[in-house]
Amino acid sequence: MNREALDELKQQIPLMGYLQAHDWHPARPLSGGRWMGLCPLHEDHKPSFLVDTNKDLFYCYGCGRGGDVIRFAELYHQVKFPEALALLRQWRGVEHSLLHEAERFYRIQFHRHSEAFAYLYQRGVRSWATIELMRIGYAPGGCLRGWLTQLGHSLPVLCQAGLVTAAGYDALVHRIVFPLEGNLYGRSISTSAPPHRFLPGAKGGLYAWTRVQQYPELILVEGLFDCAVLWEVGFHNVTCSLGTHLNARQFRQLCDAPRTVYLAFDADGNGSGQQATQDLSRRLRERGIPARRVPLPEGHDPNSFFVQGGDARQFQSLLEAAQP
Numbered sequence: 001m002n003r004e005a006l007d008e009l010k011q012q013i014p015l016m017g018y019l020q021a022h023d024w025h026p027a028r029p030l031s032g033g034r035w036m037g038l039c040p041l042h043e044d045h046k047p048s049f050l051v052d053t054n055k056d057l058f059y060c061y062g063c064g065r066g067g068d069v070i071r072f073a074e075l076y077h078q079v080k081f082p083e084a085l086a087l088l089r090q091w092r093g094v095e096h097s098l099l100h101e102a103e104r105f106y107r108i109q110f111h112r113h114s115e116a117f118a119y120l121y122q123r124g125v126r127s128w129a130t131i132e133l134m135r136i137g138y139a140p141g142g143c144l145r146g147w148l149t150q151l152g153h154s155l156p157v158l159c160q161a162g163l164v165t166a167a168g169y170d171a172l173v174h175r176i177v178f179p180l181e182g183n184l185y186g187r188s189i190s191t192s193a194p195p196h197r198f199l200p201g202a203k204g205g206l207y208a209w210t211r212v213q214q215y216p217e218l219i220l221v222e223g224l225f226d227c228a229v230l231w232e233v234g235f236h237n238v239t240c241s242l243g244t245h246l247n248a249r250q251f252r253q254l255c256d257a258p259r260t261v262y263l264a265f266d267a268d269g270n271g272s273g274q275q276a277t278q279d280l281s282r283r284l285r286e287r288g289i290p291a292r293r294v295p296l297p298e299g300h301d302p303n304s305f306f307v308q309g310g311d312a313r314q315f316q317s318l319l320e321a322a323q324p
């Protein structure tokens with residue numbers, strides 16, 4: 001990418017707009033179009049993050065980091081320069097439409113490949129309403145590239161978005177596809193491939209945040225299949241962090257209003273899920289957010305709990321038994 005293209009990208013993405021879209025709010029104005037607020041790059045307790053809207057630059061007096069919108073994207077999403085550029089372009093909307101087309105394609109494929117519904121059924125996701133609500137699709141592999149090039153997207157653009165590999169093959173093969181905010185998640189339906197796959201770039205905020213953020217009590221789960229089964233049996237106040245480790249944005253979202261958070265992570269034998277639950281519960285309490293740990297039976301996550309016969313009433317009892 002040359003100098004002009006970089007400048008053009010920066011012009012199209014004013015730093016303040018990008019910050020606000022990532023849940024940053026200025027706390028107080030200074031002179032000359034400058035603002036102070038809490039730093040989104042470290043755990044900040046008094047505003048030390050300065051934004052200069054005329055120069056489109058930021059600087060944090062707490063963690064000492066500063067720069068332009070590209071530098072911010074690098075630090076915020078914890079990616080290198082080229083990936084930060086890709087994320088910004090995507091945010092600008094160029095690749096957003098591309099992901100949309102890919103999603104549309106995968107949703108059409110879902111109806112053409114019976115193995116996709118069979119897999120969902122076996123994971124306890126059985127209603128069309130859930131499939132529609134979550135916009136679930138299926139990547140059979142080997143035909144997305146053709147579809148997207150026919151729509152006028154060039155191969156380098158498809159590779160850059162991570163939809164097609166450098167060798168020219170579809171990146172997602174035999175995977176159930178869930179659209180995320182600015183990304184796609186693919187769950188392998190075969191046991192020979194790694195189970196989880198995301199496109200390059202950030203996994204985004206908490207799943208379906210705009211849908212669930214108004215609930216005063218939220219259930220946080222690890223995986224999309226946990227979320228799907230709970231939605232399906234009538235718990236609508238469920239969101240998902242796509243793994244036990246929350247990124248900075250996801251953590252801030254949980255803390256952005258008074259609410260109680262029920263943590264229903266995998267109660268695995270080796271204890272890593274339980275450790276993550278304890279750590280998160282402590283961090284939330286430090287921010288004044290009451291957190292409760294849902295006592296799932298040993299070896300279970302919410303998905304397996306329902307797949308193996310658990311019902312909504314039993315899960316409700318687990319919520320009532322949840323301890324800080």
Ligand SMILES: [Zn+2]
Pocket residue numbers: 039040041042044049060061062063064065
């Ligand atoms: Zn900072």
